[in-house]
Amino acid sequence: MSTETLQVELAERSYPIQFSGSHAALKAEVQRLRQAGRKLRVISDARVLDAQPDYLAQAGFRDSEILSHPPGEKTKSIEIFSQSLSYLAGQACGRDCALFAFGGGVIGDLAGYVAASYLRGIDYYQIPTTLLSMVDSSVGGKTGINLPEGKNLVGAFWQPRAVYIDTNLLQTLSAREFAAGMAEVIKYGLLADAQLLADLEASGGLGADAPELPEVVRRCCAIKAQVVSDDEKETAQTGGRALLNLGHTFAHAIENVAGYGTYLHGEAVAIGLVLATRLSVELGQLRTAEIERVENIIAAYRLPIRLKESLRGEDLMLAMQRDKKNRAGKMRFVTLQALGQATTSDGVTPQLVEEIWANA
Numbered sequence: 530m531s532t533e534t535l536q537v538e539l540a541e542r543s544y545p546i547q548f549s550g551s552h553a554a555l556k557a558e559v560q561r562l563r564q565a566g567r568k569l570r571v572i573s574d575a576r577v578l579d580a581q582p583d584y585l586a587q588a589g590f591r592d593s594e595i596l597s598h599p600p601g602e603k604t605k606s607i608e609i610f611s612q613s614l615s616y617l618a619g620q621a622c623g624r625d626c627a628l629f630a631f632g633g634g635v636i637g638d639l640a641g642y643v644a645a646s647y648l649r650g651i652d653y654y655q656i657p658t659t660l661l662s663m664v665d666s667s668v669g670g671k672t673g674i675n676l677p678e679g680k681n682l683v684g685a686f687w688q689p690r691a692v693y694i695d696t697n698l699l700q701t702l703s704a705r706e707f708a709a710g711m712a713e714v715i716k717y718g719l720l721a722d723a724q725l726l727a728d729l730e731a732s733g734g735l736g737a738d739a740p741e742l743p744e745v746v747r748r749c750c751a752i753k754a755q756v757v758s759d760d761e762k763e764t765a766q767t768g769g770r771a772l773l774n775l776g777h778t779f780a781h782a783i784e785n786v787a788g789y790g791t792y793l794h795g796e797a798v799a800i801g802l803v804l805a806t807r808l809s810v811e812l813g814q815l816r817t818a819e820i821e822r823v824e825n826i827i828a829a830y831r832l833p834i835r836l837k838e839s840l841r842g843e844d845l846m847l848a849m850q851r852d853k854k855n856r857a858g859k860m861r862f863v864t865l866q867a868l869g870q871a872t873t874s875d876g877v878t879p880q881l882v883e884e885i886w887a888n889a
């Protein structure tokens with residue numbers, strides 16, 4: 530295996546994440562599949578296709594093979610899921626059809642779930658186009674859609690055949706979406722890689738054209754690949770895949786109470802990371818000065834460290850109690866034992882959480 534690929538180790542479902550040269554590797558795979566007589570289809574969104582009009586054609590796809598959906602979270606719906614399945618059926622796609630997701634986390638989650646469901650499962654590939662989807666959603670096999678009752682309530686674990694990461698695609702991503710992805714990058718540093726955190730701090734804010742970016746993305750994927758290999762379905766009693774939720778218990782509550790769309794997910798995660806750091810200080814696991822360090826790193830990436838406007842404490846607590854990650858009715862938190870080392874904490878009292886929210 531070359532240094533340009535990283536393997537997600539899952540026995541017979543192992544797959545490569547391709548980094549530099551990923552466009553050429555994608556093209557080679559498209560050719561290989563065609564030579565084997567396989568039908569290919571792509572699911573994407575209209576904004577991505579507008580921003581990157583030649584990328585798919587240059588990889589060997591035909592316009593007639595692309596299904597385009599509207600951009601945005603609403604595309605992760607039962608209706609669009611159903612339309613996508615009907616599209617494949619209408620085109621007489623068989624079991625050997627290969628589906629490609631070309632887009633951010635919305636398209637990746639939707640297309641992955643379509644692939645998991647159609648004919649009880651067909652092959653799919655991820656071509657992530659946002660920073661968030663490169664470092665997070667395209668790797669690990671969590672697929673799914675939303676219900677009116679809540680986000681990601683329906684889905685399946687379904688691993689892609691390969692992931693093609695090309696950070697050049699980020700040149701057309703908006704600055705706000707790019708920053709939101711950086712929140713997940715900072716999360717990886719905080720939970721598992723103190724050196725990555727220090728590098729992010731020293732660079733004082735990387736942009737989409739930074740020469741260091743491909744390596745930063747690779748390091749995040751390496752952490753995710755390792756965690757997923759160790760605990761694919763998040764069943765570990767402590768630690769494991771749940772550690773990737775650092776800051777997310779707070780973030781989900783913020784998104785839920787503020788109303789979806791007020792904060793981008795990554796912006797809510799940024800605030801959640803500060804709150805998880807504060808919680809770790811309250812639990813005696815970190816020194817108070819470390820809050821300021823984390824806040825400074827997050828702020829350097831033009832991300833919020835506090836709520837834009839205050840939200841009702843009771844609503845936030847209620848949203849947290851409904852979080853689907855809770856175990857046996859208890860709120861579950863990921864906290865930091867050091868910057869660069871996370872752990873799961875079950876015994877956090879509601880009073881302490883209320884205090885954390887009071888200072889958010």
Ligand SMILES: NC(=O)c1ccc[n+]([C@@H]2O[C@H](COP(=O)([O-])OP(=O)(O)OC[C@H]3O[C@@H](n4cnc5c(N)ncnc54)[C@H](O)[C@@H]3O)[C@@H](O)[C@H]2O)c1
Pocket residue numbers: 574575576577580581600601602605632633634635636638658659660661662665666667668669670671672680681698699700701702703706794
């Ligand atoms: N499966 C997982 O493990 C996992 C993990 C984290 C998040 N998610 C999911 O990911 C979703 C969020 O993903 P996202 O942040 O990538 O959002 P997204 O897919 O909505 O993309 C954000 C916006 O950027 C546009 N865009 C994407 N790539 C572009 C490019 N290269 N140039 C110009 N515009 C581009 C899109 O059209 C969209 O408007 C959520 O639904 C979340 O639940 C899943």
